[in-house]
Amino acid sequence: MDVQELSGRYELSTVQALERLWGKSRERAGGSTNLLLAHLLDTAAVAELLWDGLLAPSTRSALDEIAGGPGRGRRLFAWLCGVHDCGKATPAHQRLWPEGAEAVRQSGLTWVETAAVAGAKQQKRWRHDWAGGLMVRELLAGAGWDAEQSDWVWPLVAGHHGAFPSLGDVREPRSAKGQLRGRGAWRQVQQALLEVFTQEIGFGAVGEVEPVGVPSRALQLQLSGLVVMADWIASDERFFVGMDDLRLVSLDASRERAASAWEALGLQGGWGVLEIPGPEAFRDRFGYAPRPSQAMVVEAVRQMDVPGLLVIEAPMGEGKTEAAQAAAEVLAARFGADGVFVGMPTQATSDPMFTRTRRWVEAIEGSLASRVVLLHGKRAFNREWKTLLENAGAYAEDAFCGVDEFGLADDPYGVEPEACGTAERRAPAEWFLGSKRGLLAPFVVGTVDQLLYAATRTRHVMLRMAGLAGKVVILDEVHACDVYMSQFLREALRWLGQAGVPVIVLSATLAPAQRQALVEAYLTGAASREELRVEVPIPPGYPCVTTAWLPSSGEPQFRMDATESWRRDLNVIVHVAPEVMPDTRSSRDERERLQAAADAKVGDLLASELADGGSALVIRNSVARAQSLYEELRGRFGVDEVRLLHGRFTVAQRAELTEESLRLLGPRTPRPPGGRLIVVATQLAEQSFDVDADVLVTDLAPVDLLLQRVGRLHRHEGTWRPDRLNLPRVFVTGFEPREDSEPTFAFASEMIYGRHLLLRTAAVLPGTGEVWPIPGAVPGLVEKVYAVDAPLLPEAWRKAGEVAGLEQENRNRARAEEARQYLLTPHGEHERRTLAGLHYGGATAGSDEDSLQAAVRDGDESIEVVLVVRSEGDEVFRTLAGRSLSVNGDVAPDVLDEVLGSVVRLPPKFTQAALQLGPLPAWHGHPWLRRSRALVLDASRRAQLGGFTVSYDDEFGLRQV
Known part of the structure; x- marks a missing residue:
């Protein structure tokens, strides 16, 4: 940058200030101070590469339109990304690093530290991002921008650390008395910083940057994300080492740095510009x-x-x-x-x-x-994903290249730039793994x-x-x-x-x-x-x-x-297999007796249906019911002919069991005549589970889910089946029909689905031995059950149905209201024109995976634990397979996959007790395990959780004893 030319345009003190304002401290910029102007230009240069190599054509077109026509959007986009940190040209930021603060003071820019401290205490969140939002709004107005344009730009600056404040929030705290925003000479320096940056980008003046259109709020949110992405890349000190001499700062220099970073990171887009496929494309x-x-x-x-x-x-x-x-x-x-x-x-x-x-x-x-x-959350256990990364020489899941939310180094492995990826990399760029x-x-x-x-x-x-x-x-x-x-x-x-x-x-x-x-x-x-x-x-x-x-x-x-389906309707014979249900007064012994009788009844049914061989899928609505039935069937048919699949196996074992089930009952697996196989599963088998069963036994569920389960029957043509099973049959159980009143349902089913839909589904079940033509009957059945205003229930059920319907309506209303507190946009604010205040006005969900999942899935937040074993008298912890982890739980590299594969999710009722668990001593510094909770089992694989005893069994998974 031509410092002499700048001296001809600005006062010497202003130029000297530009030479001192720091964007990244020496500790965060590879050993040399990175001037603020350098970081702004670095970010703009990265934005240019994002435009060229990552942005969708639709996004580029939208930005071109906002900027005033084809070819104009790229420069506006670079400017919007680069201007994000202009708020660092304030005492709020410059005072934070003593060495940098002293250099800035020597240039003539001062502040009253006591007032700045008071303001910072009053509003702890008033950092450079909020200062930048305020500063940009004022400077753009001074440059002649229309308010509707500056109103959508300033939140991009104020929100680039992840949350959008309101206009009231970004106003400087009164107690700071202007000592955080900067007064006097600060204002001239801030204006000069924006002007110099803008001209270096290629605009004649700040007023020339003004767009001709206002982007939709959705496009603003997308832009904000891209600003964050550009900032994070440009803040990576491995590629953008400090530049403390203003004479060396320029957009061309930043472009060279950005190009090296881009090549090292190996970031790539997708299709680019696609040709519209012709009629031959499908084949x-x-x-x-x-x-x-x-x-x-x-x-x-x-x-x-x-x-x-x-x-x-x-x-x-x-x-x-x-x-x-x-x-x-x-x-x-x-x-x-x-x-x-x-x-x-x-x-x-x-x-x-x-x-x-x-x-x-x-x-x-x-x-x-x-x-x-x-x-x-469990992709590390997907073999294809692991192989993809390993073949590319990738590091493990956390070893991505990047920075944290404040642009600080976030690379615990010290990965060298050349390890981050190249154009030859045959896996997703590691940057995306963060x-x-x-x-x-x-x-x-x-x-x-x-x-x-x-x-x-x-x-x-x-x-x-x-x-x-x-x-x-x-x-x-x-x-x-x-x-x-x-x-x-x-x-x-x-x-x-x-x-x-x-x-x-x-x-x-x-x-x-x-x-x-x-x-x-x-x-x-x-x-x-x-x-x-x-x-x-x-x-x-x-x-x-x-x-x-x-x-x-x-x-x-x-x-x-x-149109017509490519296959003819499959006439599925539907049977009701009643199950005697306990009532609220039943003792535990009575409930266990009735469950054992129900399991034995299913065992008798399968023994009859599979007398000549064949395959059966049994879907239970709870893990406990699946485990209980598996125990019965294992005793009857032996472990070689029965499989159990549910969500309380360790992640590694669950993946293996799922893969085995798909292989044994998949479309390309030969079925030996006379062979027999039974898979007992929970709702895991309900969706996108490509198996082909000869006969289905299922607990009652709402009709749409019941039909999903029926979809696992006779799924593939050319599969060998015994003659007696050539006609698809489903046996619906898990409820007890009654002659003079409504049926009763399994407790677990009622807790999951509610009585309302279970009653209406029970009402459309055909008489024993009648058929459902599938898929022809699907729309009518679903519409009949979900058309809640239409009469459906028999006279004897109607009072119970009205009560259940009202309960469901109230429950739905309450659940919807509970969800709305976490929604991004509160009711009544969807027509707002900008992102200002988007993060305020309701509850904010946590950002970690467990908190987010609990927020969007309306469940009590459950907890995952890593199962390890330590027998009485044994000094060391061991894996489930018996491999040693040492006395403190040290995990050797060749044992890591086994430890990570021993993760199991606990039922929500164990959450409070599990909150008391923590990592093993050696895990506290481990990049993958430092936040993991260890559940230590004894030699019999049992452990106490609060007032409960739990056990883990390779056949049954996690169980309450």
């Missing part, structure tokens, strides 16, 4: 011609005028996933999306979808498969929770929205979102609708009210309205697709299509 991607329903879906998205919402409803096994992927490619090509997010209901369903997504993007372009990120960053990768598969988190009032929520915007979003099994979760889903759809993000939702069993709510939420967001009442047409058949979008005319548009 090329998936190896077969599209079925009628799949062709219908692809044609539907070709008819959309602008990005919108697509609702695909089709039976299990119809090929909804492939239809959605084909539609996503068309949407990405037409509307400029650069990648995809696929949200699944559970971690277990995310893992196989990760494989399928990699195959799909690889079929589009071979190199893309290595850029797909798996995003959920906390809150996963959605920024171009292709992401994870739980739907990742999307729901983007609708919560949490720090750095802007990073999540930045990751979703510019993608096509696919949400599978969307019916699995209950009343509570649906509040977050609808809030997310509002933001995505406003952002113009194409969204595809899939369901085999979607209630009409759910379809209405999803479409309405998306269109309300697209219209930037608080409320928008629309009448969503009823699909004319099944399978069907509903498309909805809001063109510039402002009138919502709908397209409804339906």
